[in-house]
Amino acid sequence: MKTxxxxxxxxxxxxxxCESAVQQKHEESGADKFSREMDAQQAERESRExxxxxxLRNLLERNPYISDENKERIKNGVIYLGMxxxxxxxxxxxxxxxxxxxxxxxxxxxxxxxxxxGGTIYLYFENGxxxxxxx
Numbered sequence: 001m002k003t004x005x006x007x008x009x010x011x012x013x014x015x016x017x018c019e020s021a022v023q024q025k026h027e028e029s030g031a032d033k034f035s036r037e038m039d040a041q042q043a044e045r046e047s048r049e050x051x052x053x054x055x056l057r058n059l060l061e062r063n064p065y066i067s068d069e070n071k072e073r074i075k076n077g078v079i080y081l082g083m084x085x086x087x088x089x090x091x092x093x094x095x096x097x098x099x100x101x102x103x104x105x106x107x108x109x110x111x112x113x114x115x116x117x118g119g120t121i122y123l124y125f126e127n128g129x130x131x132x133x134x135x
Contacts, residue, residue, distance in 0.1 A: 049094060056090050079123065083130045088112065088123055096123075 074091045089095055096112040112123040124132045
């Protein structure tokens with residue numbers, strides 16, 4: 001009788017353990033699925049950013065109003081006063097992390113912000129032209 005009861009208890013413990021393992025595996029697969037979805041969304045954003053940057057580079061190359069000297073500066077990541085926002089994005093290598101804008105009788109003013117490992121870079125535009133910057 002004791003043997004039968006011990007066997008029954010062992011069987012119940014085994015079944016409960018299996019059910020718990022199946023539930024844990026199911027929960028992990030949900031987390032894995034979420035992680036894969038997030039990775040796919042990040043890859044898609046990066047792909048769009050790369051495509052956008054390539055389009056801007058092509059426009060830069062074909063723009064007859066930008067001197068060859070300034071095209072080289074932009075390709076080398078140099079920021080200079082008088083550049084427009086497209087040039088700044090190309091020089092920085094990506095779109096800004098944040099843009100603050102204000103519009104008034106004086107025109108449009110914007111602050112473009114890039115967060116980098118080495119610090120934060122601020123570019124200030126007036127009516128689309130870079131007038132100052134700081135890092």
